[in-house]
Amino acid sequence: MSSIFNLDNPFFSGLNKIVDAFFLSIIFLITCIPIITIGPALTALYYATAKSLRRDRGYISKEYFKAFKLNFLQGLVSGLILIAASSILAIDWRYAKNLHNTTGVILFSIFTALFIVLFFITIYIFPVLSRFKTKTLHLFKTAxxxxxxxxxxxxxMAIIVIFFGLLVYLFRIPIVFAPALCTLLVSFLMERIFKKYMPEKSEEEESNGVDEWYME
Known part of the structure; x- marks a missing residue:
């Protein structure tokens, strides 16, 4: 009977994750309200999700705002670049769509392909920023x-993001948990990729007591 009310049992652990996902999603939504801050907000969302929500390291709000402040400028610039690129592509895409000739079909195909590539880059760029220190141009190249x-x-990962995007678009209410839950699912694939690019630890690094949670 006592195991039922044990806070470490799967039920309470799962419930705690749901509450944390809700809390993290609300923080994310609040910090990206100005729209232009969506870059640092997405960076912080991934960092806090991968570290605190998934691996139970640190407090969610503390880890979120630490990453938000640390990557604010570069996240802001990267976000604005992506917003500008998306806006320009959207205008070109609509223009090509309205051209009912061979040129229109070719341009439409090119802009659609560029949209997909930009979407793929967007999926990677903020998780990469949350983990690696690099210049903005190299950040885009790496993504x-x-x-x-x-x-x-x-x-x-694109399918996961699109699924949650449609879920929010159709029902609205899932927006209070979708950002964190979507990021959590993406992190299982993203972290596996990141491990391939992590340098091996030296003996000195292994003995310095640094919590390398991302290597788990």
């Missing part, structure tokens, strides 16, 4: 390289 090199995982 593109990883998305193409691990294309099957990229497609699966």
């Amino acid at each position: 593109f390289f990883m998305s193409m090199r691990h294309l099957p995982s990229t497609i699966l």
